[in-house]
Amino acid sequence: MKSLTLFSNKRDPGQAAMEIMEQAHSHPDFEPDLALFYTTLKYNGKYQSMLDIFHEEYGDIPQIGAVVDGMIYSNEIRTDGAALVLCKDEEATIRVDWAREEGAIKSAEELAKKVKCENGVIVLHFPVIHVPDVIKSTEFIARGLYYSNRCKGANQEKQKEYAGKLADWCDKINMIYLPPTVLNIFARRTNYKIPILSINPLGVQVRFSCPDIFCNFKDIGNGIAALIIEKTNMNVYYDDIFSDKGNTLEETKDIARKEFTILKEFKANFEKSVLISLDGKPPMEAAKNLVAVSTIKEKDFLNKMGDGNFQVQTSYVLVFFCKKTKGVFFVGMGSYFPFNLYPFYTDVSDCSEDVFLGCENLYYELKDFISSLRHPMDNNDFKFFCLDVGPFFSFSREKYSYKDKIRELAKENYFGIISENPSAYLPKEMQKRNYFSEIEPNIFFGSGGSNFRLDI
Numbered sequence: 001m002k003s004l005t006l007f008s009n010k011r012d013p014g015q016a017a018m019e020i021m022e023q024a025h026s027h028p029d030f031e032p033d034l035a036l037f038y039t040t041l042k043y044n045g046k047y048q049s050m051l052d053i054f055h056e057e058y059g060d061i062p063q064i065g066a067v068v069d070g071m072i073y074s075n076e077i078r079t080d081g082a083a084l085v086l087c088k089d090e091e092a093t094i095r096v097d098w099a100r101e102e103g104a105i106k107s108a109e110e111l112a113k114k115v116k117c118e119n120g121v122i123v124l125h126f127p128v129i130h131v132p133d134v135i136k137s138t139e140f141i142a143r144g145l146y147y148s149n150r151c152k153g154a155n156q157e158k159q160k161e162y163a164g165k166l167a168d169w170c171d172k173i174n175m176i177y178l179p180p181t182v183l184n185i186f187a188r189r190t191n192y193k194i195p196i197l198s199i200n201p202l203g204v205q206v207r208f209s210c211p212d213i214f215c216n217f218k219d220i221g222n223g224i225a226a227l228i229i230e231k232t233n234m235n236v237y238y239d240d241i242f243s244d245k246g247n248t249l250e251e252t253k254d255i256a257r258k259e260f261t262i263l264k265e266f267k268a269n270f271e272k273s274v275l276i277s278l279d280g281k282p283p284m285e286a287a288k289n290l291v292a293v294s295t296i297k298e299k300d301f302l303n304k305m306g307d308g309n310f311q312v313q314t315s316y317v318l319v320f321f322c323k324k325t326k327g328v329f330f331v332g333m334g335s336y337f338p339f340n341l342y343p344f345y346t347d348v349s350d351c352s353e354d355v356f357l358g359c360e361n362l363y364y365e366l367k368d369f370i371s372s373l374r375h376p377m378d379n380n381d382f383k384f385f386c387l388d389v390g391p392f393f394s395f396s397r398e399k400y401s402y403k404d405k406i407r408e409l410a411k412e413n414y415f416g417i418i419s420e421n422p423s424a425y426l427p428k429e430m431q432k433r434n435y436f437s438e439i440e441p442n443i444f445f446g447s448g449g450s451n452f453r454l455d456i
Contacts (some may be wrong), residue, residue: 009081100223
């Protein structure tokens with residue numbers, strides 16, 4: 001596959017799109033079979049006006065994309081602007097499709113029914129969390145407060161009922177997608193034979209009604225989209241920065257004690273994707289003397305969302321242990337919600353009640369976060385990759401050296417996304433080791449430290 005990356009960071013979205021088109025017109029012989037469009041929050045609310053301009057030019061080809069934190073290409077690293085990547089491959093069969101039903105899981109199920117792939121790869125795009133508009137966000141707070149209050153003094157069975165209702169409501173409005181659950185839906189549809197990569201944007205700074213997904217030159221908001229590429233001899237690589245998991249839960253717990261600085265070990269109560277308590281106390285109350293965070297007030301939550309200044313990066317994590325796989329799921333622990341219940345983006349029903357509160361160790365280097373790029377590659381292939389956004393803030397002084405290291409490895413014909421941690425389903429024969437982040441059989445996801453590469 002050949003690629004052509006076009007970029008603009010002009011302030012006006014229409015001018016940015018036209019500048020991108022001017023660059024495209026300087027390559028009149030390049031007739032693409034696929035368009036990838038990735039943009040930062042710079043053009044929030046104006047994405048469709050840009051897509052309309054691209055659609056007028058390329059309306060007959062498949063298109064997919066999302067709002068991300070940055071892009072890496074051709075010895076460039078950009079965290080403010082938009083990129084259109086035109087791809088050409090006469091040997092590949094390329095399709096895209098999307099769905100947006102009432103419910104995140106229902107949307108995934110409906111899209112999976114449309115997807116067929118017998119020899120190739122699927123690349124999903126869906127927001128791990130899509131912050132709703134101000135009205136739905138206010139309702140989210142009201143429901144969170146209501147169910148949190150109902151949990152006070154209730155027995156464990158009732159607490160689980162209320163937490164489950166909050167989880168179900170977050171799914172109903174497509175606010176929270178569950179990457180392992182979604183990946184399993186698509187893996188089952190393809191008889192567990194096809195690798196599935198997933199780009200799951202969230203944004204290091206979030207605001208109302210974001211991040212958005214794009215498909216077929218439409219801004220589909222909190223929908224889910226799939227890119228299907230059927231072609232032989234494509235290579236898929238997934239990796240994370242951690243040691244291999246153990247053979248038993250106890251071995252994995254010992255490894256976690258080395259991978260993270262553990263502040264305390266708790267017995268947790270949870271239901272679906274909502275944490276109810278740690279050692280019988282509301283999560284933030286249980287952690288208040290251990291971490292430098294506290295419960296956010298409702299007014300501050302709404303104000304920060306409205307201003308686009310709500311920060312989601314945190315160095316504190318909750319570590320869950322998966323009984324099926326002996327792997328680990330970890331999620332950031334921060335002052336995200338103005339109520340006691342603590343929702344997140346993975347169903348931990350199969351996890352042990354033993355939960356660790358810790359912080360990320362700082363002995364990793366930038367090179368650890370691009371490990372999928374260290375596998376051998378053919379310069380003629382198009383290298384498409386997704387990197388965890390976390391290191392760009394942990395290593396702020398060094399982050400621009402990323403572009404030099406990546407160009408040294410990828411040489412040419414590459415494009416990378418900087419975003420929230422990607423996830424993946426990999427058939428057993430494609431796995432390189434016993435990944436720490438295996439949350440369900442052959443499904444890999446965590447809140448940091450992962451990356452993937454697809455060679456086409």
